[in-house]
Amino acid sequence: MKYISTRGQSPALSFEDVVLTGLAPDGGLYVPESLPKFSADEIASWAGLSYQDLALKIITPFVGGDIPDGDLKKIIDDSYATFHHGAIAPLVQTAQNEWILELFQGPTLAFKDFALQFLGNLLDYILKKRDQKVVVMGATSGDTGSAAIEGCCHCDNIDIFILHPHKRVSDVQRRQMTTVLTNNVHNIALEGNFDDCQNMVKASFGDQGFLPEDRQLVAVNSINWARIMAQIVYYFYAGLALGAPHRPIAFSVPTGNFGDIFAGYLASKMGLPVEQLIVATNANDILHRCISENDHSKKDLIHSLSPSMDIMVSSNFERLLFDLYDRDGAAIGQLIEDFKSGSMPLNDAALDKMRGLFSSYRLDDDAMIEVIRTVFDETGYLLDPHTAIGVEAARKVRKRQDIPMVCLATASPAKFPEAAQKAGQSEDPALPASMADLFEREERYTVQGNDLGSIQKFVADNVRG
Numbered sequence: 238m239k240y241i242s243t244r245g246q247s248p249a250l251s252f253e254d255v256v257l258t259g260l261a262p263d264g265g266l267y268v269p270e271s272l273p274k275f276s277a278d279e280i281a282s283w284a285g286l287s288y289q290d291l292a293l294k295i296i297t298p299f300v301g302g303d304i305p306d307g308d309l310k311k312i313i314d315d316s317y318a319t320f321h322h323g324a325i326a327p328l329v330q331t332a333q334n335e336w337i338l339e340l341f342q343g344p345t346l347a348f349k350d351f352a353l354q355f356l357g358n359l360l361d362y363i364l365k366k367r368d369q370k371v372v373v374m375g376a377t378s379g380d381t382g383s384a385a386i387e388g389c390c391h392c393d394n395i396d397i398f399i400l401h402p403h404k405r406v407s408d409v410q411r412r413q414m415t416t417v418l419t420n421n422v423h424n425i426a427l428e429g430n431f432d433d434c435q436n437m438v439k440a441s442f443g444d445q446g447f448l449p450e451d452r453q454l455v456a457v458n459s460i461n462w463a464r465i466m467a468q469i470v471y472y473f474y475a476g477l478a479l480g481a482p483h484r485p486i487a488f489s490v491p492t493g494n495f496g497d498i499f500a501g502y503l504a505s506k507m508g509l510p511v512e513q514l515i516v517a518t519n520a521n522d523i524l525h526r527c528i529s530e531n532d533h534s535k536k537d538l539i540h541s542l543s544p545s546m547d548i549m550v551s552s553n554f555e556r557l558l559f560d561l562y563d564r565d566g567a568a569i570g571q572l573i574e575d576f577k578s579g580s581m582p583l584n585d586a587a588l589d590k591m592r593g594l595f596s597s598y599r600l601d602d603d604a605m606i607e608v609i610r611t612v613f614d615e616t617g618y619l620l621d622p623h624t625a626i627g628v629e630a631a632r633k634v635r636k637r638q639d640i641p642m643v644c645l646a647t648a649s650p651a652k653f654p655e656a657a658q659k660a661g662q663s664e665d666p667a668l669p670a671s672m673a674d675l676f677e678r679e680e681r682y683t684v685q686g687n688d689l690g691s692i693q694k695f696v697a698d699n700v701r702g
């Protein structure tokens with residue numbers, strides 16, 4: 238399997254090379270040259286497989302022989318052995334034909350563990366095989382950082398540097414990152430906001446001259462193809478559990494960077510009968526405006542109670558656009574150029590195609606709090622703020638009541654006690670036993686000014702020889 242850029246101007250890469258990179262040199266994102274397709278019979282034959290065995294079926298064609306089957310199986314088994322629930326991605330029913338897919342049973346309590354536990358083990362394997370060392374540099378508004386650190390902290394060939402906006406992540410989120418004390422992990426609290434963090438990382442990928450000669454940067458945000466690929470699995474897993482491929486299924490996905498829901502789109506292209514994909518956004522609603530009224534224009538970022546979706550420009554949306562524009566890299570380059578001046582209207586053909594599968598909905602903080610309260614009163618089930626937005630979106634815009642609607646639960650409510658309190662919970666939702674002493678653990682991080690030179694010096698000084 239080869240991987241090509243959405244801008245069409247970069248050489249194709251192998252699977253292993255695409256895992257070890259970030260953006261393509263032409264500024265695009267890598268996507269597989271073609272998608273594996275599974276017949277209904279083949280999908281039906283996977284009913285009852287464990288999560289890990291299903292993952293092996295789905296991931297193997299993407300790896301395209303770069304990694305022997307036995308080794309890939311071990312990478313997958315190790316990646317999900319750290320989860321707290323035997324089903325890995327359990328389903329919980331909350332209403333007639335409405336299900337919550339709990340994607341927060343991994344070590345850091347957010348769905349990002351699905352991709353980042355896997356990516357950490359995959360990088361470890363590839364780097365050992367090549368006898369190569371790399372530097373991971375990433376920005377986080379909260380969940381990516383801890384999941385990436387948890388995924389990479391055991392990899393001897395990786396030094397990882399995670400930037401978070403100083404004082405703007407929750408205490409649980411910060412402590413999940415800063416209490417990992419292995420000597421290849423470095424947390425930088427940047428005196429700035431999330432965009433500042435991301436700009437530091439982008440600038441560093443663009444010019445890697447500050448690194449020691451034998452090192453390169455690897456991306457752990459969802460521009461990394463391996464993350465998207467790992468997430469395709471749970472769409473099939475939920476679908477199979479609820480009757481696919483013999484009956485269709487719908488998903489509602491709390492969306493920020495469009496990574497998670499893009500994996501759902503790929504699952505449908507690969508043969509899963511997906512009736513509807515709902516893009517659920519908070520007040521940062523560029524994707525909702527784009528889908529509902531073809532208004533893909535920038536607005537100021539709003540800080541919400543669902544911070545992992547406080548994103549203005551969704552990088553993975555470009556991967557969908559590439560398909561909507563019949564994989565015409567030049568057209569994508571032009572669209573992105575248009576967007577730099579503020580807005581990016583799509584053409585009618587692209588809009589029609591998108592609306593055939595995608596619907597969207599937007600919810601602000603006050604309405605989201607009401608959803609947490611209502612669902613708790615109805616069922617005793619406590620939603621986290623991101624998931625609550627997805628549940629309400631599903632209830633508002635689902636097309637069919639007679640097929641299962643799966644609402645992806647992207648984080649545990651324990652990560653966001655503020656929202657739970659506002660929704661009337663008298664006690665903070667409990668952290669799992671493995672994290673019960675989180676607030677007693679020693680923390681280690683450095684506070685740095687918003688200055689590229691000093692950040693890069695800190696990275697260069699702390700890369701191990």
Ligand SMILES: *Cc1c(COP(=O)(O)O)cnc(C)c1O
Pocket residue numbers: 347348349380381459491492493494495496497498545546623647648
């Ligand atoms: C990252 C994240 C999201 C958004 O996921 P995308 O793949 O960026 O769309 C939603 N909810 C939570 C809890 C997250 O951590």
